[in-house]
Amino acid sequence: MNFQLVFIPYPGISHLRSTVEMAKLLVDLENRLTISVVILPFLSGSAAAASPYVEALSAASSDRLRYEVISTGGDQTTSEPEATTLDMHIENHIPNVRRAVAKLFDHYSTLPNSPKIAGFVLDMFCTSLIDVANEFHVPSYLFYTSNAGVLALGFHVQHLYDNNNYHVRESDFEDSETELVIPGLIRPYPVKLLGC
Known part of the structure; x- marks a missing residue:
């Protein structure tokens, strides 16, 4: 049986890079594992620096290591109070993460021998997404991106x-x-x- 993990890093370039490198290591070590990395929109200050890296990741998606980039899609307004705080930024994207994961579940339900989603691997700053994992009845694991x-x-x-x-x-x-x-x-x- 094949398994799928959903990685969700904090939207900062150093957290994303650490998460991607860990995902690559795991996929290389275990042939029955596939990983989807859900990339949240970056906070405005780091978005420009991250764009080329995120674009390169998207282009490098494969069957075993996929990148799901969530865009703001213009649905966020700059007039939201404290929209740039970490907690609010993550909270604002919970519905987007929920949709992305539902899309994964739907996609895999149509494939023969599809991988079973085995859990979420969440950045230490994305613990509010544990509730989303619970909705899909999968466990959550915390990934500490610092040394x-x-x-x-x-x-x-x-x-x-x-x-x-x-x-x-x-x-x-x-x-x-x-x-x-x-x-x-x-x-x-x-x-x-x-x-x-």
């Missing part, structure tokens, strides 16, 4: 906060020379960089 050092830093700062050892404001360490020893990092981390 292991950033993950270690995030876990350590959360650990400090949870244990009431982190009572600072951003301005407290702007010029500080204090460094944090973080499990997983080989060098101490300058505290003044936490506000960057």
